[in-house]
Structure formats: C-alpha cells, structure tokens
Amino acid sequence: MPGISKKGRQMPASPIRKLVPYAEEAKKKGTQVIHLNIGQPDIKTPKIALDAVRNHNIEVLAYSMTEGSEAYRTKIAAYYEKKDIHVTSNEIIVTTGGSEALSFVMGTIMDADDEIIIPEPFYANYNGFATALGVKVVPIVSKIDDNFALPPISDFEKLITSKTKAILICNPGNPTGYLYSEQEIKQLAELVKKHNLFLIADEVYREFTYDGREHYSILQEDGLEEHAIIVDSVSKRYSMCGARIGCLVSKNKTVVQTALKFAQARLSPPTFAQIASEAALETPQSYFNDVIHEYAERRDILISELQKLPGVRVAIPQGAFYCVVELPVSNSDDFAQWLLEKFEMDGHTVMVAPAAGFYATNGLGTNQIRIAYVLEKPLLIKAVQILGEALKKYSN
Template sequence: MPIISTKGNKMPASPIRKLVPYAEAAKKRGVHVIHLNIGQPDIKTPKIAMDAVRNHNLEVLAYSMTEGSEQYRKKIASYYAKNDIGVTAEDIIVTTGGSEALSFVMGSIMDDEDEIIIPEPFYANYNGFATALGVKVVPIVSSIDENFALPPISEFEKLITKNTKAILICNPGNPTGYLYSKEEIGQLATLVKKYDLFLVADEVYREFAYDNREHFSILQIKDLEENAVMVDSVSKRYSMCGARIGCLVSKNKSVVQTALKFAQARLSPPTFAQIASEAALETPKSYFDEVIEEYVGRRNLLVEELKKIEGVKVAVPQGAFYCIAELPINNSDDFAQWLLEHFEIDGETVMVAPAAGFYATEGLGLNQIRIAYVLEKEQLKWAVTILSKALDQYLGR
C-alpha cells in the first residue's frame, strides 16, 4: 500500500472541527447542537456587499490579477489610511483568506527548520501552516492568570536562536481575545530590530476592540518597515467568512515580491469575492458601532455567567469574540466529546473547542476550552446553563 508522507501524518487535526462527526451524529439523533466552537459570526453581512455581487455586470467570470484587482487594493490602502496606516496598493497582495496570507508569509521568510516564536495559546491553524511548510513553532506561554497578556520580553529573548526568523502575534487574539497595547507592540518592535527578525501580526479582528481601547497596528511603527508583515481578512470584519478574501501587507518590497511568486502558483483570488469585499469597504461606521456594542454585551453576559460556575476561571476578552475558560476537569477533549455523545437538556447540548489544540506545548490547555460568543444573548445564556449542568453531571459520574 502507498505510504502517506511524514508531513501528512504530522499535520494536526483542527481542535475546532475535529469533533464535527460527533456533532453530526448528535443532530441525527434529534439533538440540537448549540455551536460555541467556531468563530462564525451571526451578524448579517453588510447589504452593500451582497448587492454588489447580485448586481454585477460581468459577462465573463475571468481571472483577476494575481495580486488582486488594482481597484480593490487601492481601496484597501484608503481604508488603512483612515486607521493611520500608510501603505499603497503595491504593498498589498490579496489572498484567498487570511490563512493563505499566513502561508505565503511563512513560505516567503522561512526555510525548513527555521523557527517562529508565537505566544500561546494561539490560533490552532498556525500549527498547520508551520507543519505544511516545514517551519518550527517555538511557543512562549501566556497565562490565564495574567489575562493572556504579552509575556515578558526577556522570556522572548531567551528563545531566540540562530534559526529564529520571526515572531508572530494575533492582535486582538484568537483564542484569547487579548488586545496588545501600543507599549507591548513597541517592545516587540524593539526586539525584532535588535535581532533583525520579522514581526508578523495577524490583525483580522482589528475592528473589534472594546472598553474604549484602540487597536494599534505594527504598521503604525514608522521605523519598522523592513521587519513588519501584516495579515488581514474581511471574514470577521464584515461577517464574510465564506468570501475567503484576505491580504498580506508589508512595506518590505522583497517580502511582497516573494509572496507574489507563491500567489502566482495559485493563479488569482476569487473574482466575485473581491467584488463583494470592495463594496464592503463602503460600510458605514455605524455598522461597526452596533456590532461592537452587541459583542460587548455578549462578552459581559458570557463572563458573568461563567463566573457563577464553581471552579471555572475565565479570562476577560478585550477584543475579537472569543474567550478561554478553565474548567474543573482534567481533559477537555473528553468532556467536549461527552457533551455531544451523552448529554442533553430538553433535546439540546453545546459544542465547545478544547483548548489544548491552541497550544504547541504538550500538556497545556487540557482543562481549558475556547468559547466563541457569536450567539444572541438569550441563546448564549442558555448555552452556559447547559454547560454548567453538564459539568455537574460529568464530575459526578
């Protein structure tokens, strides 16, 4: 029998999606599964984006430019200018989601066995991208007791070797919801310049900053042009996950030119999705004001309800729409599967994402889960009630 590659065997399963077969089996038994496991917003996509696709006048659905249409890239640059980020269309490559942008970045700046330092817990697919490209992830632990703040720079410095090429952050964080401050970003900037490293920032949740905090981008640091690479996406900002449109942004010409070669190998980003994404840039600020108000309300309710459960510890998110909760259990994978296979209240159960898959350090996160608060408040409150009663039964088995 032909043999699967070593790389293929090493590819990690998604902690967000690996329990899907159990969820589907529950649904077939007639159980309603409330999804707390995946960051699929329930907020409506801006009508202006949908209408742009409905009302198009294309007669041929042709390839776009490899780097994305010039018109769209110019509009993205204008959007960034409003956020105090000075880039041009030439600094931007449109990608098939932020995921592809991250893969292009790793492929462009790293060779086999090169190392990238990432504060953990982190977006689980970073492990997948790194494995696919032969890159070594070097984790640095952030603590729930510190609300997942940036670890001390001295701890980063201890991890830097001759193979270190970059530091990667997600800001605001998935799965933690932590929003890095301007001071923390500045500390990282000083470090990467000292050691001539890249600083890569996944900023797909940039619009979701709460409690009067402001998002600060690595591209707002004026003397970091050669070191800074940003990844972005329309998926969460405009509730357009299915559009699969993201971008890579950098003032480093060598990075952009190299990433373009990777982009050429996949031909071009999808045309219709770029049309929708370009139109979405015209979304009024009031849309975000309403969305942020809604997410803050959901966050507050979720944290309040979780804190009522004995033995549960929860970090308070400052952005995005995720939080990490620590439960009085030993194995959240087992608990999450048990929820889907053996527990229900009035024909309903919940699906959560076990947090161990968001860590690279073996043994960490085993008693934690990630919750995506992308449900309306009433359903979110009911989901936590189910979770609370499930814990009682699970612990009393």
Template sequence: MNHGFVVWFPHFCAKIVINMPSISQKGQLMPESPIRKLVPYAEEAKKKGVKVIHLNIGQPDIKTPQVALDAVKNNTLEVLAYSRTEGSETYREKLAAYYAKNDIHVSAKDIIVTTGGSEALAFTMSTVADNDDEIIIPEPFYANYNGFATAVGVKVVPVISHIDSNFALPPIEEFEKLITPRTKAILICNPGNPTGYLYTREEIKKLAEIVKKHDLFLIADEVYREFTYDGKEHYSILQEEGLENHAIVVDSVSKRYSMCGARIGCLVSKNETLTKTALKFAQARLSPPTYAQIASEAALETPQSYFDQVKEEYVGRRDLLIQELKKIEGVKIGVPQGAFYCIVELPIDDSDAFAQWLLEEFRLDNETVMVAPAAGFYASEGHGKNQIRIAYVLDKENLKKAVHILKEGLASYIG
C-alpha cells in the same frame, strides 16, 4: 517505502499482505483542527434530533453588509475571468484608503490579496522561513498556525502566556531565551484568537525593539482590528516607526464584515523584497476569486455605524458570558478585550474528552453544547488540557442558555 496491512482469512488459515503507497511524514504530522474535529459527533447528535448550540467556531451570526451581497447579485459580468495575481488594482487602492483611515499608511503595491487570511499566513511563512526555521508565537494561539507551519516545514516555538495575567504579552526575556540562529520571526494575533487579548501600544513597542535587535520579522494577524472594547484602541505594527522592513500584517474580510465564506484576505508589508517574493507564491496559485473580490471591494463602503452596532452587540454578549460563567463553581475566565473569543479553565483534566461527552451523552431538554477544547491552541505538550475556547457569536438568549447547559453538563460530568 511502501507500507501494507494484513488481511486474515480464518477459514483458509491464510493471510494476504496488501501493499499501499506511504503517506508523507508532513501529512502525518499535520494536526487536526480542535475546532472541527468534533464535528462528526455533533452531526450524529443532530441526526438523533438533539439541538446542538455551537460555541466552538468563530462564525458570526451578524448579517453581512447588504452592499457586499448586492455587488455580487447585481453584477453584469459576462466572463468570470482571472483577476490579477496580487488582486484587482481598484480593490487594493480602496484597501489602502481603508488603512489610511485607521492611521496605517500603505500603498496598493504594499498589498497582496489572498484567498483568506489563511493563504496570507501560508505565503508569509513560506517567504520568511526555510525548512526547520523557527517562528516564535505566544500561546495559546489560533490553532491553524500549527497547521500552516507544518505544511511549509517551519517549526513553531511557543512562548506561553497565562490565564492568570489575562494572556498578556510574556516578558521580553522569555522571547530572548528562545531566539536561535534559526529564528526568523515573531507572530502575534492582535486582538487574539483564542484569548481575546488586545496588545497595548507599549507591548507592540517592546516587540518592535526585539525584532530590530535580532533582525527578525514581526508578523501580526490583525483580522479582528475593528472589535476592541472598553475604550481601548487597536495599535497596528504598521503604525510603529522603524519597522518598515520588519512588519508584515495579515488581514481578512471574514470577521470584519461577517463574510467568512468570501475567503478574501491580504498580506500587507512595506518591505518591497518581501512582497515581491510573496507574490511568486501567489502566482503559483494564479489569482484570488473574482466574485469574492467584488463583494469585498463593495464591503469597504460599509458605514461606521455598522461597526459601532456590531461592537456594541459583542460587548453585550461578552459581558453576559462572563456574568454567567462566573456562576459556575471552579472556573477561571480570561476576560476578552477584543475579538469574540474567551478561554475558560474548567475543573476537569481533559477538555477533549469532556467536549466529546457533551455531544455524545449529555442532554438538557434534548439540547447540548459544542465547545472547542483548548489544547489544540497550544504547541506546548500538556498545556490547555483543562481549558476550552468559547466563541460568543450567538445572540444573548442562546448564549445564556448555552452557558446554563455547560454548567449543568459540567456538574453531571464531575459527578
């Protein structure tokens, strides 16, 4: 059906109906990114000479390993050709060796290299679910899960976790209540974006039992594996025995090596039928980018000292952030155990309006902050309206300044 809009010509007392093709319902349902939708307001503030401190997006300021940059810079390719659909064999072999160092034992044939973790998630959803099938996800969750699900016609069924329990895994009984004949998988992010929560080995085992009991897939987004704090260790679903046919891991170089622009990720599973099916979706997009694979392969040579230093830096930033946020009256904080995000509950009704107000109207010494309203990280209507996500990807000086601006802005907003 075509839809139109009316144009009035008042001097002639006439109207003309202009028809136009209709947009898909899927397109209309596609959610805006809560992280990026405020960008126009930030850009407008910058045009006016305002310094905007970004707490809204997980773009680390950590330097990319030089070995990865040099691999591209010094490459002597004469033809920038397609790679294999599943990614270059040498890269996948080295990825398998990387996983083995982390006590995850897979082979190159269990790995499909993708254009970012995003494509790995999209391939996974398309492989395990048909239109109107369901995937259960503890919320709050990475906002783009909503977008990926909408794009492939899958329904997200949320099970809520709470800031009062620091976003721990909801009781298994809550999952069981939501399982229907259309349920195909449970999806977790570990460590979590946006919460920074790190699932324990016991929680992974509980999830393993429920997916085996109901014959479901267990999908784990493990892109922040290296960043765990307070002596806690990451436990992958691929380490859990008996999950060989159920476990699917989504991974990426973006955060691990501060290589967000490389857009290289992967899908990892020991389920041969699943990987063969996902490969068909990968063939439809031909291949992942060649230069980015070269950089990602070289990045695997990054020494452990790099991660030790990065982890130490993030722990320091987290501790400073929590310390400064606690000085703000009326806030509630989810303490991250991994990744580099924090959910903060504010004494306001609408964090979308507050975040936009900060960019449009509030200035402290001609500076302001940009935060991510948290409602977009929930699928349940009305949840997260008084929460924001902070990405602590700034150095400590700027992080401290940003929280001070947030504190003053909040006081002014509440009035």
C-alpha cells in the same frame, strides 16, 4: 497501500472541527447543538457587499490580477489610511483568505527547520501552516493568570536562536481575545529590530475592541518598515467568512515581491469575492458601532454567567469574540466529546472547542476550552446553563 508523507502524518487536526462527527450524530438523535466552538458570526453581511455581486454585469468570469484588482487594493490602502496605517496598493497582495496570506508569509521568509516564536495559546492553524512548510513553531506561554498578556520580553530573548526568523502575534487574539497594548507592540518592535527578525501580526479582528480600548497596528510603529508584515481578512470584519478574501501587507518590497511569486502559483484570488469585498469597504461606521456594541454586550453576559459556575475561571477578552475558559475537569477533549455523545438538557447540548489544540506545548490547555460568543444573548445564557449542569453530571 502507498505510504502517506511524514508531513501529512504530522499535520494537526483542527481542534475546532474534529468534534463535528459527534455533533452530527447528536443532531441525528434529535438533540439541538448550540455551537460555541467556531467563530462564524451570526451578524448579517453588509447588504452593499451582497448587492455588488447580485448586480454585476460580468459576461466572462476571467482571471483577476495575481495580486488582486488594482481598484480593490487602492481602496484597501484608503481603508488603512483611516486607521493611521500608511501603505500603497503596491504594498498589498490580495489572498484567498487570511490563511493563504499567512502561508505566503511563512513560505517567503522561512526555510525548512527555521523557527517562528508564537505566544500560546494561538490560532490552531498556525501549527498547520508551519507543519506544511517544515517550519518549527517555538511557543512562549501566556497565562490565564495574566489574562494572556504578552509574556516578558526577556522570555522571548531566551528563545531566539540562529534559526529564528520571526515572531507572530494575533492582535486581538484568537483564542484569547487579548488586545496587545501600544507599549507591548513597542517592546516587540525593539526586540525584532535588535535581533533583525520579522514581526508578523494577524490583525483580522482589528475592528473588534471593547471598553474604549483602541487597536494599535505594528504598521503604525515607526522604524518597522523592513520588519513588519500584516495578515488581514474580510471574514470576521464584515461577517464574510465564505468570501475567502484576505491580504498580506508590508512595506518591505522584497517580501512583497517574493510573496507575489507564491501568489502567481495559485493564479489569482476569486473575482466575485473581490467584488463583494471591495463593496464592503463602503460599509458605514454605524454598522461597526452596532456590531461592537452587540459583541460587548454578549461578552459581558457570557463572562457574568460563566463566573457563576463553581470551579470555572475565565479570562476577560478585550477584543475579537472569543474567550478561554478553565474548567474543573482534567481533560477538556474528553468532556467536549462527552457533551455531544452522552449529555443533553431539555433536548439541547453545547459544542465547545477544547483548548489543548491551541497550544504547541504538550500538556497545556488540557482543562481549558475556547468559547466563541457569536450567538444571540439568550442563547449564550442557555448555553452556559447547560454547561453548568453538564459539569455537575460529568464530575459525578
């Protein structure tokens, strides 16, 4: 048979989705699977967004502008203005999800074998985008002992070479839920200016911060105009994962003009999804107040229940809706598969995301999992009870 590309062979499988076949088999056997593995919010999409699609009067579903509709980009700029991020519609490219935005960014600023430094654990698809483009991920370890805070800047400097083009952070973080402080952003800003690098921030969870903390964007930092690139998305903010609408934002004109050429190759972002996303920008603040309150309560209950389990350690998320949990097992991949294949409690089991897939360094995260607290509170409590019983049985 014809051969598969080296790049194709190297593409990593999703640690979130690779266990799906085992979950489907468990469901066929009648076991109810509680999904803690994927960040699909159960919060309802704002009605205003869905109504905008229902009430459209389009007669020809034509291509939109490559960079996204002018009306939508203008409203995105107004949204950022409220967040103390001052950009214009010409500094925004609408993309097919935040994923495409990141792919465009990597293609725009990096060539094959160039290097990008990313604190790990990180969103697993960063590895996939880098592999697809021939870019080398250089991981820098953040630790559960430090709640996954930014590693020391001196550790970053040790990793910078002539091939280094950028530092990438997710703020708040997936899978850790860590929220970078203004001081940490300022430290990174000084570093990228000193070494003439790009600073890329995946800010798709910007709205979700807890305990009175506030998000500080890299585009709020003076002097980063030529260095800063934001990746954003409507997926989590408005519980619109299926819309597949995101954007790339930068004040660096060359970056935007170059990324536009990548966007032209895929023609345009989807029209109906842009209509929904534009309408979603009219969502009242009360919606977010309620959502943030709900997630904060879910977090508190989840953490409280997990801390009751012997041998379990958990980092305290300050944003997003994920946490990394360290288990008293040697191989969380094996444990996660065992949960689906061989364990049930009262007809239920849980599906988790093994954390090794969120690390680029071999051997790290092998006893950790990521939990997404996107389920109602009683279900989270039940899921942790199942996890506790499963750990007892698995260790025996």
